[in-house]
Amino acid sequence: MQVVIQPDAEAIASLVADEIERLLRQRPETVLGLATGSSPLAIYDELVRRYEAGRISFARSRAFMLDEYVGLPADHPERYRNVIEREIAGRVDFAPGAVQGPDGNAEDIPAACEQYEAAIAEAGGVDLQILGIGSDGHIAFNEPGSSLASRTRIKTLTSQTRRDNARFFDGDVDAVPHHCLTQGLATIMSARHLVLVATGAGKAEAVHHLVEGPVSAMWPATVMQHHPRATVLLDAAAASRLQ
Numbered sequence: 426m427q428v429v430i431q432p433d434a435e436a437i438a439s440l441v442a443d444e445i446e447r448l449l450r451q452r453p454e455t456v457l458g459l460a461t462g463s464s465p466l467a468i469y470d471e472l473v474r475r476y477e478a479g480r481i482s483f484a485r486s487r488a489f490m491l492d493e494y495v496g497l498p499a500d501h502p503e504r505y506r507n508v509i510e511r512e513i514a515g516r517v518d519f520a521p522g523a524v525q526g527p528d529g530n531a532e533d534i535p536a537a538c539e540q541y542e543a544a545i546a547e548a549g550g551v552d553l554q555i556l557g558i559g560s561d562g563h564i565a566f567n568e569p570g571s572s573l574a575s576r577t578r579i580k581t582l583t584s585q586t587r588r589d590n591a592r593f594f595d596g597d598v599d600a601v602p603h604h605c606l607t608q609g610l611a612t613i614m615s616a617r618h619l620v621l622v623a624t625g626a627g628k629a630e631a632v633h634h635l636v637e638g639p640v641s642a643m644w645p646a647t648v649m650q651h652h653p654r655a656t657v658l659l660d661a662a663a664a665s666r667l668q
């Protein structure tokens with residue numbers, strides 16, 4: 426695992442965008458893995474800037490989202506499909522249908538999860554997966570106790586994650602769904618390059634476990650220690666508990 430400490434989120438975003446630009450130039454059909462939440466926002470802004478400057482195009486690429494809340498109405502602004510559209514997909518030139526996510530409103534949830542896994546496999550797998558980390562050590566929504574061999578499935582969000590995410594729901598923790606569909610840890614581990622970004626002291630404990638702790642389902646991000654190509658980009662506050 427490569428750990429890189431940068432001054433701020435913009436410096437981190439610039440490095441990640443450099444790598445994505447390199448991939449897209451080398452192979453325009455590159456498959457990206459997109460995270461939601463606040464961690465990747467500076468990356469998305471930087472990618473949009475480079476797209477608007479004519480440096481990159483997503484026209485032939487595809488993208489898969491990590492996760493989705495269960496049960497939010499189709500037009501809910503915090504439904505991750507809508508968040509991704511607002512933050513990146515709708516601001517660049519992805520072809521219609523090129524960005525996919527798990528269907529949190531599917532009638533047959535297990536079938537929808539299987540179809541999602543099949544869609545990722547049919548696309549040839551994810552080349553570069555952007556990840557954030559939860560303060561409880563989750564990646565995607567693989568909460569503590571998740572199987573390291575898990576695939577896309579329904580999960581219950583911990584109360585800590587629901588409290589953390591209440592800020593996206595006007596501070597109302599009761600408005601945060603209890604369930605989500607999420608790529609599993611094994612799904613994420615199948616991506617060819619994992620790029621995790623974390624900023625702020627609130628992530629320091631989770632980052633300490635990620636980088637220095639034993640691999641454990643209780644700190645799910647630690648599975649990344651087994652990945653042959655994992656990059657962790659931090660600011661000083663997120664790195665403050667590293668030895």
Ligand code: F6R
Pocket residue numbers: 459460461462463464465491492556557558559560563564565566
């Ligand atoms: C979101 C996701 C989550 C977030 C994590 C950190 O798609 O997969 O694992 O990356 O909860 O969220 P932020 O970035 O908002 O601190």
